Amino acid sequence: MRTIKLNASVTASNDLDAQALRSRMKEKGVLLVNIMSSAGSGKTTLLSKVITDLKDTKIAVLEADIESCVDAEHIESLGAKAIQVHTSGMCHMDAGMTAAAVEAIKADNVDLMFLENVGNLICPAEYDTGSSLNVMILSVPEGDDKPLKYPLMFSKSDALVISKMDTLSYFTFDLDKCVSRVKALNPDIKIFPVSAKTGEGMDEFEKYLKACLKDWRA
Amino acid sequence: MHEMGIIIHLAKTLDQTAQEQNLTKIGSVTLQVGEVSGIVTDLFVECWDYFKKKHEVLKDSVLKLETIPAVTWCNNCKTNYETVKYGKTCPHCGSGETWLVKGNECVIKEIEAE
Numbered sequence: 524m525r526t527i528k529l530n531a532s533v534t535a536s537n538d539l540d541a542q543a544l545r546s547r548m549k550e551k552g553v554l555l556v557n558i559m560s561s562a563g564s565g566k567t568t569l570l571s572k573v574i575t576d577l578k579d580t581k582i583a584v585l586e587a588d589i590e591s592c593v594d595a596e597h598i599e600s601l602g603a604k605a606i607q608v609h610t611s612g613m614c615h616m617d618a619g620m621t622a623a624a625v626e627a628i629k630a631d632n633v634d635l636m637f638l639e640n641v642g643n644l645i646c647p648a649e650y651d652t653g654s655s656l657n658v659m660i661l662s663v664p665e666g667d668d669k670p671l672k673y674p675l676m677f678s679k680s681d682a683l684v685i686s687k688m689d690t691l692s693y694f695t696f697d698l699d700k701c702v703s704r705v706k707a708l709n710p711d712i713k714i715f716p717v718s719a720k721t722g723e724g725m726d727e728f729e730k731y732l733k734a735c736l737k738d739w740r741a
Numbered sequence: 742m743h744e745m746g747i748i749i750h751l752a753k754t755l756d757q758t759a760q761e762q763n764l765t766k767i768g769s770v771t772l773q774v775g776e777v778s779g780i781v782t783d784l785f786v787e788c789w790d791y792f793k794k795k796h797e798v799l800k801d802s803v804l805k806l807e808t809i810p811a812v813t814w815c816n817n818c819k820t821n822y823e824t825v826k827y828g829k830t831c832p833h834c835g836s837g838e839t840w841l842v843k844g845n846e847c848v849i850k851e852i853e854a855e
Contacts, residue, residue: 524853524855527758527764529851530850532847533747533754533848536750617746707829
């Protein structure tokens, strides 16, 4: 037996898949946006609002869940192309799974493609999915202490959407405290407090998505 | 951190290495695991022993783990300190302007093979 030095990242095979997917999306001019959050934070509701508002932008959604098709059916009813990905128990999407979903949805002619990752604040942050924009959602009812408990996802995301702002008066959620905790982990992160229900703050978030798409195609 | 997911990627990487370098048998795999990588090492070894059987080249391999101590840099007083003991706040000056320098990685250091 001989010793072979590797010094490779343990997820090297995933990193290669992710890079390959990113270059394919760059060629097609499609911005792949990875949406991460815990279950019930309002990922599908936020995307529904974005689809309804951005009529001039072609949107497709990859819905990753452990089971069921309810989210994909709802997104399709709004006129966007959607595909349901079943992870069969896996708690996150990796680049290989994402690439297979991108292939299967056959939606080349789109501007924004959202990957709705599995609802979970832990593992999805560990895997590069091949997306070029990572957006995390934290809903007001979850509490302002989540950046302290799950720091990795906050430090890996390009943008944070604080959702369900219309419920702020019912919870002891301190927005300023939350923002400063997040900024301590990730000084460059963009933060958007929104309510997809009332429309509050959605305009800023949608402008941000459009600006990111423009940069991606530049 | 999802141990099974990492093992699947690790096995895939090693399978590829074996093909590229014409290896028929991997005897051991040494992984360096950061103290704050979130990997549960006991679970990791169990996952490995279950999963290695699915790969001919890996089936008799042993997984060896080395720990990488976590170190945080304080940008205020320009010193390093132990992450696990003190967390995000610098023990020297109390500043919160600190960054993890190492300790969240998981690296395949080397393999023994023929």
